[in-house]
Amino acid sequence: MGKVAVVGAGMTKFVRRAQETGRELAWQAARMALDSAGMTLKDVDAVVIGSAPDAFDGVHMKGEYLADGSGGWRKPTMRNFVGGATGVFAPIQGWYHIASGQFDTVLVVCEEKMSSCHPHPQGAFLTIFDHTTERPLGPNLLWIFAIEMNRYMTVHGITKEEIALVAVKNKRNAMDHPCAQLGEELTVEDVLNSEIMAWPVNRLDVSPASDGAAAVVMCAEHVAKRVTDKPVWVEGVGWHLDTAYWTNRDLYYPRYVEYAARMAYDMAGIKEPRKEINIVEPYDPFDYKELHHLEGLLLCERGEAPRLTADGVTQRDGDLPVCPSGGLLGVGNPIAAAGLMKVCEIFWQLRGEAGKRQVPGTPKRGLAQAWGDLMQVGAVIILGR
Amino acid sequence: MREKLTNPEDVRTWPGTIPVEYVYTAGVAGEAYLRAIKERGCLAASTCPDCNIDYLPPRLYCERCFAKTDEPRDVAARGVVETFTVAHRDLDGRPLEPPVIYAFVRIAGTAGGLIHRLGDVEPGDVHIGLEVEAVFRPPAERVGSILDIEHFKPVG
Helix, strand or coil: CCCEEEEEEEECCCECCCCCCHHHHHHHHHHHHHHHCCCCHHHCCEEEEECCCHHHHCCCCHHHHHCHHHCCCCCCEEEECECECHHHHHHHHHHHHHHCCCCCEEEEEEEEEHHHEECCCHHHHHHHCCCCCCHHHCCCHHHHHHHHHHHHHHHHCCCHHHHHHHHHHHHHHHCCCCCCCCCCCCCHHHHHHCCEEECCEEHHHECCCCEEEEEEEEEEHHHHHHHCCCCEEEEEEEEEECCCCHHHCCCCCCHHHHHHHHHHHHHHCCCCHHHHCCEEECCCCEHHHHHHHHHHCCCCCCCCHHHHHHCCCCCCCCCCCECCCCHHHHCCCCHHHHHHHHHHHHHHHHHCCCHHHCCCCCCCEEEEEEEECCCCEEEEEEEEC | CCCCCCCHHHCCCCCCCCCCEECCCCHHHHHHHHHHHHHHCCEEEEECCCCCCEECCCCCECCCCCCECCCCEEECCEEEEEEEEEEEECCCCCEEEEEEEEEEEEECCCCCEEEEEECCCCHHHCCCCCEEEEEECCHHHCCCCHHHEEEEEECC
16 A cells, blocks of 8 residues: 655634534635645645434535535545544545545545524434434433443542633643634633533533534645645544444443554554554544543553553653643534544644644654543544654 | 324324424625625626636635635626426425426526526426526515526516
8 A cells, every 4th residue: 555645734724613614614625625735726636525314404415515625526536434533544545545546636625514404403313313312312422422431530539620620721722722712711610600501510520512624635645745844644444333233341441442443553563552653543422532532542551541641651742741732622523524623733743833832842643532422432544744 | 003093193293393483694605695686686706716617606725626716707697408397296295386487597608507597488388408587676675595587577
């Protein structure tokens, strides 16, 4: 398989309600990504679009709807959707478009406009559950994930205070992100005292609903060497699916994340992830999910992630910076765009272009991960320079 | 279940809905379009400075080259029927009485156009190439919607 590089990245501001349509947001991010690579639409052979359920934007066949704003006019274009994992799966799709030898340059664009869904996107989440066994109970993601969080806390004896440190860290990191929706200086007490949504989940444990788009430009080795002297290479990719019956699994551990990570580590030749990964952007729609995912990614032992957080290891200047962007908790969570934002962040960090968010030293390798559907899909991408 | 069911009620079912509602924004270019319709009783188009293509409805960007388009300009709501149909059934298959004429109208002086209803004309008198113009609702009744245009009618 051919080598594949990321050579450009762009994103819109993440906001609660954008005046721009989804396709206008997509264009802003895509244009920024192309400009940053010194390329134009003429250089693009194919387009990959990632967007989560049509029900968010309230537009059926959202891939077709977004195509012109994503650069898909008269080009081979496809849209993927694997729930919340979409934003990391989209560049994986870009990778195999190029690694296969079929295309030299691919524009990858992810968009979500969740403000369209009224009064709240939770209404769209209701119907992702089984209509016979669960929907009659009126499930929403807050209490579904509260159930998972409680299991995780109880199995390992983790406190809410330890978990709240993640929200404090990420919202503070987001203060340095020009596109962030919810950057804020908070204390653990602020998180614990915020409104209880579904115990043990309080309002500040959760990321917001957002509108936004993100994009990257990916290309084959011979193109990358021509257009940049700072290519960021795709070293590993992995994705994995567990059953939709979450009833037959133990929710304390995300096995689908581990399997996706193992696939990516194998491809990248990584034997000891804790030593060989320098920065991580795990998916953090809830604060406990950052910890849960660090464990699934084999970056620490099961139940150990809260201690890394308390010890400052995961701070931007720590030994293993985690969510230096500010994550979904701070930057915002336009589902697919949020996942790709994490890939953009690794790209900027590895190029030394992350501005005030730049982690110290010269990180050589970073990992972005997203998770989606019914606690079910894991997608992992490893980038290196 | 192998026997043939003639009555769908023989399979136990229950009704369900997907209960979502939406609020949409018009977007940057869409806002300019709806304001032209509501405030000035005309349409709007935007032009790509590089490709020199007129977009109607206006767009923020050119889909061909990704350039930002010029500011939308007003365009008279007049054009030519490029194709049309006469609908005799509604969304649910019920008879439409009278039938409704839907046309794609290419707007004069642009590369674009819009789909709308035709009125003040009998279906038998419509033909491809017919010149038409928009009939707007009275200014006080316009809300900033494509339905501020009641229909298109033959010119003259």
